[in-house]
Amino acid sequence: MTAYDIFFAPFADYGFMRRALVACLCLGLGSGPIGVFLMLRRMSLMGDAMSHAVLPGAAIGYLVAGSLSLTAMGIGGLVAGLSVALLSGVVSRMTVLQEDASFASFYLASLALGVLIVSLRGSNIDLLHVLFGTILAIDAPALTQIGAITSVTLLALAVIYRPLVAECFDPGFLRAVGGRGPIYHFLFLLLVVLNLVASFQALGTLMAVGLMMLPAAIAQLWSRNLPAMMIIAAASAAASGYLGLIASYHLELASGPTIIMTAALLYGLSIFFAPSGLARRFFPRPHLKG
Amino acid sequence: MSAPVIRLDNLTVSYDRHPAVHHLSGTFQPGSLTAIAGPNGAGKSTLLKAIMGELRPAEGRVEHLMQRTDFGYLPQAADINRRFPISVLDTVLLGSWRSAGAFGRIAKQDAACARAALATVGLEGFEKRHIGSLSAGQFQRVLFARLLLQDARIILLDEPFTAIDARTTRDLLDVVARWHGDGRTVIAVLHDFEQVRAYFPETLLLARQLIGWGPTQEVMSSANLLQARAMAERWDEDAEACEPAA
Numbered sequence: 001m002t003a004y005d006i007f008f009a010p011f012a013d014y015g016f017m018r019r020a021l022v023a024c025l026c027l028g029l030g031s032g033p034i035g036v037f038l039m040l041r042r043m044s045l046m047g048d049a050m051s052h053a054v055l056p057g058a059a060i061g062y063l064v065a066g067s068l069s070l071t072a073m074g075i076g077g078l079v080a081g082l083s084v085a086l087l088s089g090v091v092s093r094m095t096v097l098q099e100d101a102s103f104a105s106f107y108l109a110s111l112a113l114g115v116l117i118v119s120l121r122g123s124n125i126d127l128l129h130v131l132f133g134t135i136l137a138i139d140a141p142a143l144t145q146i147g148a149i150t151s152v153t154l155l156a157l158a159v160i161y162r163p164l165v166a167e168c169f170d171p172g173f174l175r176a177v178g179g180r181g182p183i184y185h186f187l188f189l190l191l192v193v194l195n196l197v198a199s200f201q202a203l204g205t206l207m208a209v210g211l212m213m214l215p216a217a218i219a220q221l222w223s224r225n226l227p228a229m230m231i232i233a234a235a236s237a238a239a240s241g242y243l244g245l246i247a248s249y250h251l252e253l254a255s256g257p258t259i260i261m262t263a264a265l266l267y268g269l270s271i272f273f274a275p276s277g278l279a280r281r282f283f284p285r286p287h288l289k290g
Numbered sequence: 291m292s293a294p295v296i297r298l299d300n301l302t303v304s305y306d307r308h309p310a311v312h313h314l315s316g317t318f319q320p321g322s323l324t325a326i327a328g329p330n331g332a333g334k335s336t337l338l339k340a341i342m343g344e345l346r347p348a349e350g351r352v353e354h355l356m357q358r359t360d361f362g363y364l365p366q367a368a369d370i371n372r373r374f375p376i377s378v379l380d381t382v383l384l385g386s387w388r389s390a391g392a393f394g395r396i397a398k399q400d401a402a403c404a405r406a407a408l409a410t411v412g413l414e415g416f417e418k419r420h421i422g423s424l425s426a427g428q429f430q431r432v433l434f435a436r437l438l439l440q441d442a443r444i445i446l447l448d449e450p451f452t453a454i455d456a457r458t459t460r461d462l463l464d465v466v467a468r469w470h471g472d473g474r475t476v477i478a479v480l481h482d483f484e485q486v487r488a489y490f491p492e493t494l495l496l497a498r499q500l501i502g503w504g505p506t507q508e509v510m511s512s513a514n515l516l517q518a519r520a521m522a523e524r525w526d527e528d529a530e531a532c533e534p535a536a
Binding site for chain 1 (some may be wrong): 363392436440
């Protein structure tokens with residue numbers, strides 16, 4: 001088997017592999033930087049919760065459209081995800097519950113409701129698709145939608161970069177200069193939900209955050225510079241997508257989980273070999289003179 | 291006497307209905323350098339938060355004719371993520387918010403001012419350092435540099451020298467003196483009475499209620515300080531509602 005057969009032939013021969021590849025590259029470009037911000041806001045697990053919260057909306061969209069239509073499921077998921085984010089924000093402000101506690105309650109209820117709705121009408125196959133995604137079944141309209149979401153994400157991040165950084169780093173300062181922090185927090189949550197919806201068909205509700213948080217963790221291990229972290233996150237997410245697809249093709253593995261496992265593998269390598277990683281701990285270099 | 295920059299009118303701020311600042315009235319004159327002193331739990335930080343509009347008065351009000359961007363505020367334990375990947379220079383440049391805002395260009399001149407501000411607080415050459423690598427004293431210097439860049443007319447400092455080494459404290463007190471010389475209004479919450487006596491011409495002595503407000507020598511009398519301590523420690527779980535004064 002030549003290098004061409006391994007690395008290019010699957011995409012040259014099959015349209016579904018090409019579409020899956022483009023979808024992965026797009027998802028990586030958008031989700032990587034979003035994941036970096038999620039991590040810096042100490043909301044790593046919030047992304048996971050959010051991806052489950054998207055489920056009932058997507059399920060309703062699925063029932064209404066009668067098939068795995070990304071548009072219907074996307075709109076439903078967007079509404080459900082934002083509702084949970086807003087409701088838990090309101091509850092934590094009005095009661096003694098901290099935001100993470102109210103969020104956990106809402107997303108569990110949301111996940112249960114979503115599975116109920118799917119199992120009410122759909123088959124077990126549908127449930128599997130919703131939970132684990134069908135990246136090889138992505139069609140042209142779905143691809144357009146994913147590409148649009150990625151473009152909007154990158155543009156929006158560029159526009160709100162400064163207030164978003166200020167809001168993550170020193171919210172008190174932003175408040176003191178009248179910087180309207182809550183607006184940027186909300187816009188950011190909107191971007192998170194949008195990207196989860198984009199990942200939804202490809203990776204399913206259980207692993208949609210995989211291309212968000214694993215690349216972000218990898219980036220944090222390699223760099224202490226925010227723009228560099230976002231580039232590393234996007235690049236490692238895209239690389240996971242590409243390598244994962246190739247591996248799943250040749251080894252005949254399920255694509256979604258293989259992509260996430262590839263990202264996990266890169267994460268594992270980073271834990272050892274990154275500048276702040278374990279290798280440095282076992283083989284320390286001598287300290288400097290000054 | 292010119293018009294005051296901030297007027298407190300019968301200000302009461304409470305937590306769970308217990309007043310932390312109780313019926314406080316008075317004015318801050320433009321260009322004044324005032325220490326807010328008092329024992330623990332006297333409502334000093336609460337007063338600053340009320341002036342910044344972060345706490346809503348239970349009664350009375352805070353009046354001023356300033357824009358939000360005319361205020362520079364350094365909270366006590368600032369809610370700052372010290373592990374955030376941001377450089378010293380970028381942190382100081384946040385102080386250009388008034389001219390650059392959320393989306394505007396940061397002028398070349400602002401970058402030059404930021405470097406100058408860093409030099410003023412004794413951190414020349416630290417521009418590219420990551421803030422996580424700074425000591426507590428150095429980080430406080432960075433926050434003062436940001437305040438310098440903000441070019442605020444009114445500067446509120448909440449316990450700025452707590453857990454800061456002596457040399458940094460001395461350097462930063464020089465910055466405060468410089469602001470005073472520029473004619474800016476500076477209000478600082480302090481618990482070190484020696485510092486108050488040495489550097490601050492005016493003092494507001496607070497023990498939830500006003501004990502004294504005026505020239506430091508008069509306000510910081512031992513009789514006043516004793517009274518302040520006695521009053522701040524009083525906490526009545528079953529206090530009755532405070533009727534408005536007739």
